[in-house]
Amino acid sequence: MKAIGTTGKSIHDFIEFELKKPELKAHDILVKVDGVSVNPVDTKIRNGLKNDLVEPKVLGWDGIGTVVEIGEAVTLFQVGDYVFWAGDVTRSGSNSEFQAVDERIVALAPKNLTAAEAVAMPLTSLTAYELLFEKLEITDNMNGKSILIINGAGGVGSVATQMAKNAGLTVIATASNQRAIDWVTHFGADFTVNHHQDLVEQVRGLGFEFVDYILILNAVLQHIAASCELIAPQGRIANIVEPGEAINLDKLAHKSASFSFEWMFTKSAFMTTDLQSQHEILTKISQWLDCGALKTTLTENLGAVSTDNIRKAHEMIEQGRTIGKIVLCQ
Amino acid sequence: MKAIGTTGKSIHDFIEFELKKPELKAHDILVKVDGVSVNPVDTKIRNGLKNDLVEPKVLGWDGIGTVVEIGEAVTLFQVGDYVFWAGDVTRSGSNSEFQAVDERIVALAPKNLTAAEAVAMPLTSLTAYELLFEKLEITDNMNGKSILIINGAGGVGSVATQMAKNAGLTVIATASNQRAIDWVTHFGADFTVNHHQDLVEQVRGLGFEFVDYILILNAVLQHIAASCELIAPQGRIANIVEPGEAINLDKLAHKSASFSFEWMFTKSAFMTTDLQSQHEILTKISQWLDCGALKTTLTENLGAVSTDNIRKAHEMIEQGRTIGKIVLCQ
Numbered sequence: 001m002k003a004i005g006t007t008g009k010s011i012h013d014f015i016e017f018e019l020k021k022p023e024l025k026a027h028d029i030l031v032k033v034d035g036v037s038v039n040p041v042d043t044k045i046r047n048g049l050k051n052d053l054v055e056p057k058v059l060g061w062d063g064i065g066t067v068v069e070i071g072e073a074v075t076l077f078q079v080g081d082y083v084f085w086a087g088d089v090t091r092s093g094s095n096s097e098f099q100a101v102d103e104r105i106v107a108l109a110p111k112n113l114t115a116a117e118a119v120a121m122p123l124t125s126l127t128a129y130e131l132l133f134e135k136l137e138i139t140d141n142m143n144g145k146s147i148l149i150i151n152g153a154g155g156v157g158s159v160a161t162q163m164a165k166n167a168g169l170t171v172i173a174t175a176s177n178q179r180a181i182d183w184v185t186h187f188g189a190d191f192t193v194n195h196h197q198d199l200v201e202q203v204r205g206l207g208f209e210f211v212d213y214i215l216i217l218n219a220v221l222q223h224i225a226a227s228c229e230l231i232a233p234q235g236r237i238a239n240i241v242e243p244g245e246a247i248n249l250d251k252l253a254h255k256s257a258s259f260s261f262e263w264m265f266t267k268s269a270f271m272t273t274d275l276q277s278q279h280e281i282l283t284k285i286s287q288w289l290d291c292g293a294l295k296t297t298l299t300e301n302l303g304a305v306s307t308d309n310i311r312k313a314h315e316m317i318e319q320g321r322t323i324g325k326i327v328l329c330q
Numbered sequence: 331m332k333a334i335g336t337t338g339k340s341i342h343d344f345i346e347f348e349l350k351k352p353e354l355k356a357h358d359i360l361v362k363v364d365g366v367s368v369n370p371v372d373t374k375i376r377n378g379l380k381n382d383l384v385e386p387k388v389l390g391w392d393g394i395g396t397v398v399e400i401g402e403a404v405t406l407f408q409v410g411d412y413v414f415w416a417g418d419v420t421r422s423g424s425n426s427e428f429q430a431v432d433e434r435i436v437a438l439a440p441k442n443l444t445a446a447e448a449v450a451m452p453l454t455s456l457t458a459y460e461l462l463f464e465k466l467e468i469t470d471n472m473n474g475k476s477i478l479i480i481n482g483a484g485g486v487g488s489v490a491t492q493m494a495k496n497a498g499l500t501v502i503a504t505a506s507n508q509r510a511i512d513w514v515t516h517f518g519a520d521f522t523v524n525h526h527q528d529l530v531e532q533v534r535g536l537g538f539e540f541v542d543y544i545l546i547l548n549a550v551l552q553h554i555a556a557s558c559e560l561i562a563p564q565g566r567i568a569n570i571v572e573p574g575e576a577i578n579l580d581k582l583a584h585k586s587a588s589f590s591f592e593w594m595f596t597k598s599a600f601m602t603t604d605l606q607s608q609h610e611i612l613t614k615i616s617q618w619l620d621c622g623a624l625k626t627t628l629t630e631n632l633g634a635v636s637t638d639n640i641r642k643a644h645e646m647i648e649q650g651r652t653i654g655k656i657v658l659c660q
Contacts, residue, residue, distance in 0.1 A: 135588065233600040242583035246576035249589070253572035256596040258465065259579070260588035269584065270563040 003096035005056025026073035035329025063094030107282035153180035299324035333426035335386025356403035365659025393424030437612035483510035629654035
């Protein structure tokens with residue numbers, strides 16, 4: 001089968017090559033891939049590669065397509081199903097003609113969205129859902145509670161803003177320019193503040209001494225002090241960024257507050273006993289997308305899954321000013 | 331009324347003095363104090379005082395005694411009830427003839443224990459309960475899950491070990507000498523390891539690649555690296571020590587693990603909406619003590635609440651080798 005991989009960390013290392021069609025493990029389904037999206041995890045993994053790889057590394061951790069074969073233990077899907085998934089970072093990605101994926105992390109794709117609109121969603125939606133419902137442990141009825149979403153206009157922030165609003169939370173999203181402010185407001189943010197300015201002063205200026213929940217979705221070292229200051233007694237902070245150095249959490253001590261990490265690949269990387277929860281979460285997300293409770297965050301469809309388009313998407317993400325999601329879907 | 335306070339941070343600054351009987355707020359009860367216990371919070375607060383205080387500071391954050399008067403909004407207690415409590419660190423402590431305490435953080439004392447056995451328990455039990463059930467969110471049926479309790483023989487550790495065992499957890503408690511090993515084993519620890527030696531190596535040597543939960547009850551800077559290494563994917567660490575400097579939590583990132591602080595005075599200091607949960611928790615603890623599900627951790631009753639005995643208890647705690655609890659109860 002055809003695949004697009006990279007032989008090294010340079011943005012010029014992408015090549016199209018012939019890859020053996022994967023053999024299925026018991027719980028795998030084989031999917032003919034129609035489209036993919038590109039996430040910061042793609043550029044991060046590319047930048048961590050060695051150069052001159054003999055076996056090119058196939059990236060891509062969002063896919064959509066048709067089930068063409070199923071493993072012997074598969075019960076959740078059958079041949080012909082149209083599915084979407086984020087996948088497993090320890091396996092080959094979705095930038096290929098076919099991909100083998102564990103059924104327990106896949107769901108039926110939404111019916112009322114185009115493939116491009118749908119494939120923008122799995123990785124960011126799984127992350128946002130696990131952040132809010134598993135780490136912060138919000139429920140469906142959070143009226144009167146508040147959340148600060150740092151980097152509200154990014155891929156995860158755009159979904160988290162919608163889910164938080166649907167749960168009844170008052171959402172303060174950070175956005176640093178007019179386009180981002182319009183974007184997060186469109187998705188339901190009640191207030192916006194600028195993460196390049198003093199967050200404590202701005203949030204307090206809106207009348208919030210504390211916020212009940214905080215999501216840190218980028219630049220954790222820059223935002224940790226303000227987050228510890230602003231979090232309410234018994235409040236919860238969740239973060240998707242590895243700090244890379246020590247962080248001072250002293251201000252959480254007398255508030256009995258918590259700091260959680262979220263990485264949506266933990267379940268598949270460690271094959272945790274709740275692996276199938278990602279099938280269930282993604283099914284719920286598919287239903288929310290179908291009924292309009294969740295809107296796609298697609299901003300740009302670059303077209304076919306080609307070396308040129310993948311390179312272009314990586315460039316856009318590395319410039320760091322993308323809003324919403326970039327997909328490749330013809 | 332008579333009270334014992336300290337005019338400064340020296341262990342020689344305790345004096346007995348005449349203090350105005352407190353006026354009751356709407357939710358306060360006035361209790362005639364029969365006994366108190368001494369906790370590390372007493373020495374910590376004493377060491378943070380200015381010297382030559384005009385109004386001596388009354389310490390003591392565990393008390394037991396009889397309700398002699400109730401505030402106008404009180405519904406949980408009546409005059410004559412025999413109660414125990416840990417109290418509120420923002421108010422005057424229990425080292426006095428009478429103490430005003432908010433009814434919402436008080437419970438009926440256990441009936442089957444002596445006052446000395448009972449007064450050893452409120453602060454450490456509330457801390458252990460909130461750590462396990464509110465921060466780690468364990469349930470009543472944790473069979474197959476494991477917890478590492480760092481400083482298992484201390485006041486909080488001795489209670490947490492019992493509660494964790496009752497919930498079905500496999501308990502690995504740290505203890506650094508034979509007396510401490512015997513003590514934690516008596517309270518149900520399945521395994522002991524020595525916190526002065528390599529914790530990762532010892533826990534792995536017992537056959538645990540990871541543990542599901544970790545309590546850090548002292549020396550967080552010394553134990554944080556091992557804790558981040560040993561915690562399971564999606565595991566939870568809870569800690570009662572303010573680190574005082576930045577800590578490196580990077581190893582939690584790919585495991586989607588969490589780090590929570592617990593301070594049992596948060597609810598009363600911030601008057602949180604769930605303040606009354608401490609009445610409910612302490613009531614449950616009282617019942618557990620009465621039915622034997624929880625054993626007192628009392629090790630030493632120094633007798634009357636006197637300046638000499640309080641000084642002696644502070645000295646013992648500052649030597650840092652106490653096991654279980656010291657009380658003053660005639």
